[in-house]
Amino acid sequence: MIRLATVDNHEVVREGVAARISAVAPQIEVVASTGTVEELLALDAEPTVVLLDLWLEEGDSLAHIPVLTARTRVLLYTTEQRPVPLRAAVSLGASGLSLKSDPLDSVVEGVGSVAAGEFFCSGALAHALLTDQRAVAELSDRQVEILQALSDGLDYRGVAALLDCSQGAVKTHLSRVRDKFEAIGHQPGNSHHLTRLATEQGYLQRS
Known part of the structure; x- marks a missing residue:
C-alpha cells in the first residue's frame, strides 16, 4: 500500500485529486491533505509519497523539499512550466514532475513510480523542461x-x-x-x- 499526502494551498485541488486517486487506485491510501508543508509535518501521517505543488500561499516550496525528502519522496504536482524552478526542485531532491494538466492515470502512474524509487516525468513537455539544455540560459x-x-x-x-x-x-x-x-x-x-x-x-x- 502506497501512503500518499497532498500539499496544495487550493483546497478544491488537493481534496479533488485525493478523492479521484482514491477512487481509481486502491493501492494508494491518501493519509493527509494539507495546505502547507508545516501542516503536513505536524501530522503523524508518514506518507510514502508527497504530491507537492511548487507554489504555495507563502511562496515557492523549494526550501521545504530537502526537509520532506529526508523522510519521504516528493512528486511535484503543479501548473508551473518554467524550467528554472522545476530544475531547482529536482536538484533539491524531488523525484519527478506531474503537471496538473496531465490525465489522472498519469498522476497515478507517477505516484507509483516515485514510491518504487524511480524518477518520473510526465509527457514530452515536462521531460523537455527538465532535460533540454537549450531551454535555459x-x-x-x-x-x-x-x-x-x-x-x-x-x-x-x-x-x-x-x-x-x-x-x-x-x-x-x-x-x-x-x-x-x-x-x-x-x-x-x-x-x-x-x-x-x-x-x-x-x-x-x-x-
Missing part, C-alpha cells in the same frame, strides 16, 4: 540580482547603488546575459526584454 546569481533589480524598476545607476558596483559592471553583466540568451536561440533587445526572458524561464517571479 545559465545565469549567475549576480546576473539574476541585476535583472531582478531592473524588473523592480531601478535604472542602471540605481542597480549599481543597490548592489554596490559600478554602472559599467551592470552593463557588462547584462551584455553577458544577452550572449547567453542568444546562445540558446533568443534575440534579446533591451534590458526590459532580458527581464521578460528571465521571467519566462523562471529566474524571476511573475509580478
